[in-house]
Every structure is written in structure tokens, then in C-alpha cells.
Amino acid sequence: MRFVDEYRDADRAQTLAAQIAALCEPGRQYKFMEVCGGHTHTIYKHGIEDYLPENVSLVHGPGCPVCVIPMGRVDDAIAIAHEPGVILTAFGDMMRVPGGSGSFFDAKAAGADIRMVYSPLDALKIARTNPDRRVVFMAIGFETTSPSTAMTVLRAAAEGIGNFSVFCNHVTILPAIKAILDSPDLRLDGFLGPGHVSTVIGCRPYEFIARDYGKPLVCAGFEPLDLLQSVLMLLRQLAEGRCEVENQYTRVVPWDGNPRAIEAIGQVMRLRPYFEWRGLGFISHSALRMRDEYAAFDAERLFDVPGVRVADPKACQCGEVLKGVLKPWECKVFGTACTPETPIGTCMVSSEGACAAYYNFGRFTRQRLTEAVRV
């Protein structure tokens, strides 16, 4: 398939792997965090770690939109869904995320009308075709998805669609990265920057990471060769004693991002003073809510949401996994009490969650896998 196969070429991967190995100082351990859940998924799906030397390890970051949704917000959404006449719409990934008392799937089985959509525009379409129902879109995600939510609200306003609203759970990536950098229990050598988020915000906002924290960042694409090349670029910076923000994903990411998308977000949403992140706790200025001008489209104001904070289950170590402090398999309940079938934590739910990716694709030591394949 054109525009895909080129970035999955095994021969080029071999070349990059050799260059990566040549740049690694023997005896030194390298730890890079891939911020984005999409990267985590690619790494496991294609078996990228097979191309990395023993002393280069990838640490999974907080950039999985589903994983960072706290249980209380799931409960709020379910409460909205049970209101009379409501159709709650959500991305498929949200359906199995456990709240304080069950998931969207459980609520659906109990009679709530919850439907999966691929985009907020699909939710708007449902609102148009069901004028006697109140259609709520469960908006989640980083700057990758907030522009499409904003554009949908703008369109709903322009068309005067009064039965559509958004339950806004959009978060912003920079405060989360900062929280990780400020966390004392993690030593990182650099970051693979979130490519999709960067198509919107560009590369400039990451400059503080290199300047103030002395960590290099390479904005990385999502195909396997993108990731290998980005690792190579990070190692090259370290080898040459540089510490910069670089853009590997130039075919998609402009240095200054997408001003029109940023403008749309700003027009419809503003920063919340603080927001709870699953496992990470409250982070200030880390999420978005609807502006007063668009109160008519704000489900949080239209419905009486309980807004109760639900503590994460004690056994769940999603916070440590999201911060990259623990590898998924180091979590106490990984793969036993917490499985993709009965997830306790969010990291086990989304295909972008580190635990789900590791459980589904990466289980077993690399050595055992490679030996089996070689036979």
C-alpha cells in the first residue's frame, strides 16, 4: 500500500538499527519516553523493540486519551446517559473504560442509549436525525481531537442545532509532560514527541523541555521507520552533546503547528483551572472546558452531573505506568486481576494503553519470542 509500505520496510529498518547500535555507548543505559499512546501501539504492533539494542529502552508515557480519564468522569457521563431522552455518543475505545460502577457497555445493557461514533460529526448527524432526543458527545483526547470537537460545536451553532452538546474532557499534553519531568522517581534521557498532537500545536511549545529540563525531544511519526529514525536522532543529539527539539515528522508536522485549529479550540474552549488525570491526580491548567459563549452546547451545564471524585482502586498502578515509573508487567495486578477482558485500570482498556499493548502484543520475554520465530 503506497504511503504506508515505504515506512515499514524491513531492509531500511536493518540499516537504521545498525546506525542506532553504532551510536550507543557500551555500558550506558538509555531511557526514552514515547509520550503518545499511538507510538506505544506501533512499537508493540510491529515489534520495534526487536531492532533496538539491549541498553535502549522505551518508556511508555501518558499520551493515551482514554487512559487518563478518571473514573468520576465516566460516572458523570453515565449519569447523563441515563437522563430521559439522551443519546450519549462516544469513541469505541471509551466503551469498556471502568467507572466507579460499571462501564458504558454496562450502562448500555442497563438501558441507556449509548452509541459508538468515529467522529464528533457523526454525533452531530445523530442529533440532526433525532430532533426529539438530546445528543451528547463524550469528548476526549489531546490537541489531536479537540479541534474536531471545536469545529463540530461551531457547525452546530451555525446550523442552530439545539439538541447537541459536548461533555468536554479534552486535556492538553504539555502540563502532563511537565508533571512527569517534575516527578522525582524517573530518569529519562529524552522524549519521542507526540506527532499527532504536534500537527496542531507544532514543535515550538516543547522548547522548554530542552531549555529548562535539559532533555532532548524529537517529534516522531507513527510508522515503524519513523520511530526508529527518531530514536536515532535522539541518540545522535546525546552523542554530539546537543539538547534540542527536532522534528522527524516533517511530512505532517509544521514547526508552528496549525494556527486555524488552535484558533478553533480557543474560540470554543478555555483552560480549566485544574483537572483530574487518572493515576496522575489533579494537574493545573491541564484540560479544557466550554466557553460561556457556548454554554448551550456544554453538557456539564445542561445536565446535573454528580461530579463526584472516585478514587482509583488501591491495587491499580496505572499512575505509575502512565508516568513510566513502572513497566506494565511490574504492576501488581497486571495480567491476573487486570486483563483486557476485565480491566481494572484504564491502561488495560485502550489499544493505545501501555498495559493493553504489552498484554496483547508483547507478553513474553523478547528472547523467547525471537527463538520461537527462528525455529
Place this chain on the structure above:
Amino acid sequence: MTTERTADWAERAVAEAEALTGRESGRLSPEQQVLARIERARRRRPRIRESRVTLAHGAGGKATRTLVEGIFVEAFRNPTLEALDDAAVLRPNVDRLAFTTDSYVVSPLFFPGGDIGDLAVNGTVNDLAVSGARPLYLAAGFILEEGFPVADLQRITASMAAAARHAGVQVVTGDTKVVQRGKADGCYVNTAGIGLLERPVTLGTGHVRPGDAIIVSGPIGDHGVTVMLARGELDIEADLVSDTAPLHGLVAALLDAAPGVRLLRDATRGGVATVLNEVAQAAEVAVVLDEAAVPVRPAVTGACELLGIDPLYVACEGRFVAVVDGAQAEAAVAALRRHPLGEDASVIGHVTADPPGIVLLRTAFGGTRVVDLLVGDPLPRIC
């Protein structure tokens, strides 16, 4: 088809009733003539007049008879069925039978390359075929929603009849229920099938051992992706048709060429990945797949890439997975490729001892990963 205007119908009915007046009428009294006409009318082959299925069609009375004889018997015509007894009486002269059942709830009912009708025939035929049986008889059960268009039902039964003819099976018994509007989604079909085990082969996970080859009979995922796109919820168009087809001929060709076939499975719900996980777990072996060797059409790869689905989990309705003695893999693939339904048959992997119960994939990129069972269905209601 719209419901005929009552006035038109009445006129036509009068004309038909008059035509029933026989030559002997001159010898009968007027009353006797009327009674004779009624008797003849009662014996007429029932013809369904409504354009939509009503609750009366499921009530067991005359309307049901009209539906059964006017549609089902008409489509599936054979002496066993025409007896319309409570049970079909069959006389197979073998000592081993294969017996299976499957229900079909696909949405939409009609999709490129097929519909719920041929799916219901081929699906059950294939369950028999991969057991090594020669499919012979089917039972068909219909659950219809009040208001379901009769024309659609006729279209479904016509394609079932065509699929049955093509597969060499007879629909010998059946049942119909009609449920209230809103209590079902148009039409559900259940088929049960009986096949004869004439070959001495025994297939099963118990025969699988390290060194065996994994073969698929053709490109995977066509059916699942076709049905998904036919729903029109995604603005994606692709030049794809369902792969629904009866596989017993292809299975026979394989069994003739490779007596070392250990196991056959049709790769329906959950796709090739799910089938192989079941094999790996039941046989306590590892299955190692080579991603680059798995035949997938570019349109399927493209759609899956956009939807974030792995083709290995997408259903086929006309493909099977075979585990074959490694030494006979080449002969098996050659035999499959000589058959029109097996042109793209390929060896996609092999069986090893360790790690038991696991399916591994050597990715096209050159990495390795686990291919696990999915929790849910990425594409619900595709069969």
C-alpha cells in the same frame, strides 16, 4: 413491490374464481357449483398477496401456509420438503453423520457479493465441510419482523435456493416465526445442516504437532470489510465483494492431495487469528505466522488501516485455515490453487512447540509480537 389496491385485487379474484368453474358445472346445482369452486380455490397453490409480512403470517393459520407454500416451498422445492410434515425423514446410508447449526443476523441483509440468504446456506455448508463431511441436508428457520418486505424475503429465499443448488444440498425442513415490529431487525435466519462423513479422515486439534504448516485457502477479510462498508456509516468506498462461498469442493480437493491434513477451520467470526488461538491453546503448541505471507487484498489492507483493525481478526465466509503435515504443505497448496476458490491459497506459518498456547507473528517490518484473542468483536454482526 407495493400492496395491490384492494379494488384491483378483488376484480382479479373474481376473474380467477370464475375461471375455476369446471366443465361439469352444467350437471351441478348452483349451490353445488359454488361449493365445488370453493374446494378448488382451497387447493390452489397459495400466492402471497401482501407486500409486507404481518403477524398473521406467523400465527400458524392460513396466512402462515400461504407464506410457507408461496415463498419457502416455492423456492426450495424438493419432495422431502413438499411433504410439509413436522419432520423431514432422511435415509442416509453411512455410519457417521456431521450435524451443525448456525444463526445469521448480518446487518445489512444485502451486501456486495451476497446476502443473509446465501450466507446462511454457505456458512452451515462450510461448518460441515471443514469437519470433512459432504453436506446434504439443511433445515432453515426464519424469524421475521412484522412489516418486513415480502419482496426482500423472496430475494433472500431465492439466493438461499441458488446457494443450496450450487452447494448440492436440499432444504428439507424449516420454521417461521413473526415477531412484533421493533422486536427484531428485519430478518434473522437459522440453518442447521447434516453431512455425511464418507472419508476415513479424522480431523481435530489432537492431531496438530510441531512442524505442521498453517495454510489459508485465500485472501482474508473480504467479507467482514465488505459488510462493514456496506453499512454506509463510514464514508469509505472500496471495490470489494464478500467471499461467501461453499467450501466442500475445495476441502475435498485438499483432502485428496494431502492425507496429512490435521485440522480444518472456517475463518468466520474473529478471523484467522481467533481460529489459530483456539488451535494453539487446544493443542498446547505455538503457532508462528509470517505477516508478509498472509494474503490480504489491498482494499482490505487499506480499509483496516483506516479503521485501526487487524485483517487477521476480520471474518471470512469462504476461506478456511488448514493445519497440514509440513511435508505435504507444498502439495496441499498446489491442489488448492488448482481450484477456483483456492487461487491465492498460501502457507502463512508453522507450528512449533514453544511457547505453548500462543500465536506469534513475525511482522512484515521484521519484529515479533503476540497475536492474542480479542475481547470484543471489532466488527459486530457481520454474519
